[in-house]
Amino acid sequence: MTPFTRHEGTAVGLPFENVDTDQIIPARFMATPRSEGYGRFLLHDLRHDEAGAARPDFPLNRADAAGASVLVARRNFGGGSSREAAVYALVDAGIRAVLAPSFGDIFCGNAVANGLLPARLDPDAIEALLAMAPCPVVVDLDATTVEAGGRRFGFEIDPVFRVKLSNGWDDIDLTASWGERIAAFTAERRARAPWLWRT
């Protein structure tokens, strides 16, 4: 996983509340192998009309948002389904950070596991950024700040997520070092509740 420390890029505004994971990636695309890339599925049904043509007025489709790597949205971004494919769609489309007043819990965990920063900002800060976007931004994880248009906004992120993102850690590797404790616990659990194990 690519560590996240500081990122400079273009922010694009998605001025909606409750952008759920079904909108981030509609279910019908999820049988696709990841190796084919998920970027083209990002917000598919919002970005395209019924005939499949790109809606020119949709923020992500605008010429001045080309190459955007930071998304600014209103409250409860990524609520709903646990589909990590929503994060794959964002990451494969080149998004490195999402700024919003709140996020779905499962989405946050999925994002961090894939090196995508979910940064919580004040609703007022989000409105200010939405008014500026598309615009250049600097997202600094160490300082937990976002800079845009000569202004600086603080953001919040769970300290555990922050460390994980900045180190690019992978949990399976980390957990390997707890192997003995896990084995001992498993043996104890098995002795107490053998009926849990089924074959």
Added chain:
Amino acid sequence: MTTPRTLLDKVWAAHEIAVRDDGTSLLFIDRHFVHEGSHHAFRKLAERGMSLAEPGLTFGVADHYVPTRGRGAPIADASIARMVRTLDENAARHGFRLYGLDDSRQGIVHVVGPEQGLTLPGTTIVCGDSHTSTHGALGAIAFGIGATEVAHVLATQTIWQKKPARMRIVVDGRLGPGVGAKDVALAWIGELGADGARGHAIEYAGSVVRDLSVEGRLTLCNLSIEGGGRLGMVAPDGTTLAWLAGRPEAPTGSAFDRACEEWLALASDPDAAFDRDITLSADAIAPIVTWGTSPEDALPITARIPDPSLADDPARAERIRAALDYMGLAPGRPLEGTPVDRVFIGSCTNSRIEDLRAAAAVLAGRRAKVPGMVSPGSSLVKVQAEEEGLDRIFVEAGLDWVASGCSMCVGMNGDIVAPGERCASTTNRNFRGRQGPGARTHLMSPAMVAAAAVAGTLADVRPMLDGRPVP
């Protein structure tokens, strides 16, 4: 004296292998459910050349992509067939039990787990599906995870988690006729918002919850995620134990008796502290329907469609306007009487036997004015419903009686609502496009969907009950 503890505290502590300096716990997982959608995680495992840590605690269920018609014949759609086959192959390769497409116990994972007695009080349960919160109805810590975490659990049978804050939702009073667990859930989500319980584990309590059947509790816990909750739980009690006794995978004999003693002791201590306490009066809850594109857009059927020009802030006005535009609704009109194009009864929220009975009670001797589908929560629920003659009631009313799966809840198997069509649905998400591109979903209880079928519009089920026993 020891500090009083909540249900969450007790089950959490019993599974905590270690706590890291940053406060994250390493939890042991008793039950890991996987489905066709778990293919990303198996892929990750294969890339690392790893095998399953505990095949005996891993259970596969085919539900998300399975066809609900023409079962037994080969699956026509190649990519859907591949999804189902990949799960079969992973089960065979890794040696875990599979409730596959042709298994007589197949169904939706969150229905099958409890039904088989795999879901037990005091256990930890995860699945790569957000409605895993359902299983908490039996007193388990159960939550949905993403693919990276699924791979981690497959490889280690553990998960790193920060303990959620504790929230209690107490529902006191009495539910009126035609009002059930779905209405209670939509009532609190409507009040607190789709992110109202973010970061929290919810314990449902109060006289209404105590009086609810296990089926009703499963519905309540299922919808925890729609209010942003990490998980939902109900303390095990006599109702729980009676429901579990004799289930195929539950412990038996003296092991069951011993387990029951431990399970009853899991209830929150009387003085245990919660980080947040919410109280609802059941007397005030009417049958609820959603009008917009988030489960928080929930109102009593007697209400009017919200008017954005009356909203208190511009962002909210904008969201109402966008939702009404998508839903094709006019502000200020009564919800009741809004024409629907079809109905759907199914999903892990409301497809258990009681749900089917509630819908059938309203439909018996009546005709549906619109087409619709009934997909039971499991193949065993289907058999039971047929034994009770419920299938005939649905068919005589003009609805299709189909096989079990996620079906029109998410449309992955091709069961979708056509663009622009309005569907009265017992499912859990009215998100844009959830039931198919351009589909307009109104969430409600099974009895209310039945009422909508009979009226051909959003309708109040209460006048239709006229003495009918609603289970």
